[in-house]
Amino acid sequence: PIKAIALDLDGTLLTTNKKISSRTVRLINNLVDQGLFVCIATGRSLSTTKQFIEHLNIKTPLICYNGACIHDMKNNADISHITIDEQIGREMVRLSMKTTAYFHMFLNHQLYFAPGSETADFLEPMSAEIGTTVDLASLADTRFTKGMYVGEPDVTLPIKHELERLFPNQLNIVYSHPQYLEVMPKEATKGKALAALLKQNQIAASETIAFGDAENDVEMLTWARYGVAMGNAPEHVRLLAPYTTLSNDEDGVAVWLENFFQNS
Numbered sequence: 001p002i003k004a005i006a007l008d009l010d011g012t013l014l015t016t017n018k019k020i021s022s023r024t025v026r027l028i029n030n031l032v033d034q035g036l037f038v039c040i041a042t043g044r045s046l047s048t049t050k051q052f053i054e055h056l057n058i059k060t061p062l063i064c065y066n067g068a069c070i071h072d073m074k075n076n077a078d079i080s081h082i083t084i085d086e087q088i089g090r091e092m093v094r095l096s097m098k099t100t101a102y103f104h105m106f107l108n109h110q111l112y113f114a115p116g117s118e119t120a121d122f123l124e125p126m127s128a129e130i131g132t133t134v135d136l137a138s139l140a141d142t143r144f145t146k147g148m149y150v151g152e153p154d155v156t157l158p159i160k161h162e163l164e165r166l167f168p169n170q171l172n173i174v175y176s177h178p179q180y181l182e183v184m185p186k187e188a189t190k191g192k193a194l195a196a197l198l199k200q201n202q203i204a205a206s207e208t209i210a211f212g213d214a215e216n217d218v219e220m221l222t223w224a225r226y227g228v229a230m231g232n233a234p235e236h237v238r239l240l241a242p243y244t245t246l247s248n249d250e251d252g253v254a255v256w257l258e259n260f261f262q263n264s
Contacts, residue, residue: 001207002036002207002208002209002225002226002260002264003036003037003203003207003208004036004037004038004039004198004201004203004207004208004209005028005031005036005037005038005039005208005209005210005211005257006039006040006041006063006190006194006208006209006210006211006220006224007028007038007039007040007041007210007211007253008040008041008042008190008211008212008213008214008217008220009040009042009044009049009052009053010042010043010044010176010177010213010214011177011212011213011214011230011232011233011248012211012212012213012217012230012248012252012253013040013052013211013248013253014052014248015248015249016248016249018052020052020053020055020056021251021254023251023254024251024253024254025055025056027253027254027257027258028056028057028058029056029057031257031261032056032057032058032059033057037060037198037201037203038056038058038060039058039060039061039062039063039194039197040053040058040060040062040063041063041067041190041193041194041210041212041217041220042062042063042064042066042190043064043065043066043146043176043180043182043190043216044064044065045064045065045106045109045111045129046062046064046065046069046071046109047109047129047130048129049062049064050062050073058073059073059074060073060197061073061079061197063190063193063194063197065106065145065146065184065188066146066172066174066176066182066184066188066189066190066216067172067184067188067189067190067191067192067193067194068081068082068083068145068146068184068185068188068193069081069082069145070193070196070197079197080193080196081145082145082184082185082187082188083143083144083145083185084143084144084145084146084147084171084183084184084185085143085170085185086140086141086142086143088163088167088170088171089105089139089140089141089142089143089144089147090140090141091163091166091167092105092147092163092183093136093137093139093140095159095162095163096114096136096147096149097114099149099151099155099156099158099159100151100155101149101150101151101155101156101159101181102114102116102149102150102151103136103147103148103149103150104131104147104148104150105136105139105144105145105146105147105148106144106145106146106147107139107142107143107144107145108145109145110131110132111129111130111131111132112131112132112133112134112136112139113131113132113133113134114133114134114135114136115133115134115135145184146182146183146184146188147182147183148180148181148182148183149180149181149183150179150180150181151179151181152179153175153178153179156175156179156181159181160173160181163183169186170185170186171183171184171185171186172184172185172186172187172188172189174214174215174216175214175215175216176214176215176216177214182216189216189219189220190212190216190217190219190220191219191220191222191223192219194208194210194220194223194224195223205223205224205225206225207225208223208224208225208226209224209225209226209227209228209257209260210223210224210226210227210228211228211229211230211245211252211253211256212227212228212229212230212233212237212241213229213230213232213233213237213248214233214234214237215234215236215237217229217233217237218237218240218241221237221240221241221242222240222241222242226242226243226260227241227242227243228241228242228243228244228245228253228256229241229243229244229245230244230245230246230247230248230252230253231244231245231246231247231248231250231252232247232248232249232252243256
């Protein structure tokens, strides 16, 4: 029997307008009431994740920053929080000064921009984030949770390759969106965080459904017994996932779950 459902936010649970449809809200709250362990696994920060799910009755811990943090909402405390090594952080800041990509970082659940990067907040995945402009060099010796380079792939791919060359096997570097290169510690992945959280609750991969639409969801989609890629996911993500559904603007999550629970 299915005991858990893991849900990505952007491109999955959220429509293009950044809303969760009433049909999806009803269904998820219904499943929560029936005792299913429904959890969110997102690249987003803790603060915006909380804003987006305020209509859901989810009380389970939140997986944020692509798995770098698991946060217990009931006690308002982090269960786990993995941060980037200072030496790597310094290099990430240095690279940000040599590129036209915008650079953002999250530190202690706060968002910081490099001066001039504020304009990047109009970009869709950053909606609802509130940030502070800061001279990033002043934060270079802190251990931040996640760094992001925002720009077209021809600008961000060289950064990805340079970080992989300098710090082999030390980072989890993924695109959460074609213009969003996200950098976390190696252990910080949605799949690892989900497996750890469910293990604490005596739930196995064989009892889990996961939904996602991006490269940072693939590990979770291939780990769960039912990994479902959204219809709007890039082709390589849809090919790697065992199951697919309609897009995030066509109630893809609700349609798949309604069919699944009616037929089982």
